[in-house]
Amino acid sequence: MPSIDICFSPELLPLFDLRGRVAVVVDVLRATSSMVTALAAGVPHIVPFAELAECRAMAAQGYLTAAERDGRQAEGVDLGNSPFGYLDGVVPVAGRNVAITTTNGTRAIHLSLAADAVVLGAFLNVGAIADFLRRQQKDVVVVCAGWKGNFCLEDTLFGGALAARLHPDFDVTSSDATLAALDLWETARADVGAYLLKSAHVRRLNSLESHQDMAFCVKQDEYDLVPIWQDGRIVAAAAPSA
Amino acid sequence: MPSIDICFSPELLPLFDLRGRVAVVVDVLRATSSMVTALAAGVPHIVPFAELAECRAMAAQGYLTAAERDGRQAEGVDLGNSPFGYLDGVVPVAGRNVAITTTNGTRAIHLSLAADAVVLGAFLNVGAIADFLRRQQKDVVVVCAGWKGNFCLEDTLFGGALAARLHPDFDVTSSDATLAALDLWETARADVGAYLLKSAHVRRLNSLESHQDMAFCVKQDEYDLVPIWQDGRIVAAAAPSA
Numbered sequence: 425m426p427s428i429d430i431c432f433s434p435e436l437l438p439l440f441d442l443r444g445r446v447a448v449v450v451d452v453l454r455a456t457s458s459m460v461t462a463l464a465a466g467v468p469h470i471v472p473f474a475e476l477a478e479c480r481a482m483a484a485q486g487y488l489t490a491a492e493r494d495g496r497q498a499e500g501v502d503l504g505n506s507p508f509g510y511l512d513g514v515v516p517v518a519g520r521n522v523a524i525t526t527t528n529g530t531r532a533i534h535l536s537l538a539a540d541a542v543v544l545g546a547f548l549n550v551g552a553i554a555d556f557l558r559r560q561q562k563d564v565v566v567v568c569a570g571w572k573g574n575f576c577l578e579d580t581l582f583g584g585a586l587a588a589r590l591h592p593d594f595d596v597t598s599s600d601a602t603l604a605a606l607d608l609w610e611t612a613r614a615d616v617g618a619y620l621l622k623s624a625h626v627r628r629l630n631s632l633e634s635h636q637d638m639a640f641c642v643k644q645d646e647y648d649l650v651p652i653w654q655d656g657r658i659v660a661a662a663a664p665s666a
Numbered sequence: 667m668p669s670i671d672i673c674f675s676p677e678l679l680p681l682f683d684l685r686g687r688v689a690v691v692v693d694v695l696r697a698t699s700s701m702v703t704a705l706a707a708g709v710p711h712i713v714p715f716a717e718l719a720e721c722r723a724m725a726a727q728g729y730l731t732a733a734e735r736d737g738r739q740a741e742g743v744d745l746g747n748s749p750f751g752y753l754d755g756v757v758p759v760a761g762r763n764v765a766i767t768t769t770n771g772t773r774a775i776h777l778s779l780a781a782d783a784v785v786l787g788a789f790l791n792v793g794a795i796a797d798f799l800r801r802q803q804k805d806v807v808v809v810c811a812g813w814k815g816n817f818c819l820e821d822t823l824f825g826g827a828l829a830a831r832l833h834p835d836f837d838v839t840s841s842d843a844t845l846a847a848l849d850l851w852e853t854a855r856a857d858v859g860a861y862l863l864k865s866a867h868v869r870r871l872n873s874l875e876s877h878q879d880m881a882f883c884v885k886q887d888e889y890d891l892v893p894i895w896q897d898g899r900i901v902a903a904a905a906p907s908a
Contacts, residue, residue, distance in 0.1 A: 432674060432817055433678060435677060435678055435680070435681065436675060436677055436678065436815070436816070436817075438677070439677065439814070439815050439816055571842070572681070573678070573681050574678070574681055574842070574843070575674055575678075575842055575843045575846070576842045577842045577845060577846060580842075580846065597864065600813075600816070600817055600818045600819045600822075600865050601816070601817045603819060603864060603865065604817070604819060604822065604846070604850055607849075607850055607853050608846055608849055608850065610853075611849050611852075611853070622839065622845060623842050623845065
């Protein structure tokens, strides 16, 4: 039976052997939620960058540029890190590729590339991720982007929610991190938004826009779509053949 | 108001600035539980070592030697890492100093020395630790020894128990790690031993001796004693003057 483990911070990734496993990178607030939303809104592919300057330079190649630093849209780019940037129609996105850089999410992706496959998880697509993982039948490591390397509640809750979806077909008991995330998910699941309002990170994002983002980012199963890393790009994984 | 944060793994310590803070190192199973027990049993001081050979060499200076590797007593030393080694009378310990090395606990202590003070916590002395911290009135970081650097439930639960003791006089809400540990403690507190039986680490320690150790190590407030790092040694902190 494949297992699911959770890495609470990219700083702990050296303790995990990702080879032969599927890495599910999660940055609920807001990088992976926004990337899922972007692909669902018709963006063909996304290229993540560690550095803002590299990201901005992609505009010359016809890319939309999206960048956030410390929770705010960076200067001189088309989009910030809010999923609503791909939904509100202010910037038309369908058919446009996106170059993106974020504080935590991009780093977590780049550190996970030793895995057999790297997919991006969020509450918005948690069911699609669970279905994908059932088809793969490989051990899973959820890689929480965290907040500047620190443990954060929202990514941990995603890990718990995913483990709950995979149980009992995956082993959820061989990792203390997974056991803890499952218990936290049980505490939070009745009202994830209310639970996260106590989180230090969420209180840090104390603008109206941020709270609207959070209310959206905790919705489960909005999109039946799995963003996957392929040849340096994030694309929607092909639907399974019937 | 001073705050309490929790570092879930020594690998995450570079993210914490320990200066001006008190570090509470915890390795419930079993290093810090055993050290508290040793001092309570009349051991004047304990010297922790990273390497087994260094620890063993201290026998020539009259020290009792205690060593565990991967959960078992090492070869050629007087004691393992069980708190009962200091209680069962097989090796008389009162008045004898102890040289100790353990897989996780010693490393966590050495990585915490940038703090203003380093004390050793366990359920056995959680009340004494809380009293000590109230007198200090400094920010606190609980440093979980973890299992080979990985997150573990028992040290996290100690962090939650300590935060619950310090609330509302300490800020327990500015760290997601503390919030998570408090919720896990609420889930587990009615029967900590039963809760930990599901932990991966505890199942790894699957001998009868280990389960006896665990039943002892989850007892709260057995000892009114704070082990503190002083000049390279662990000693009992002086009782507060009346």
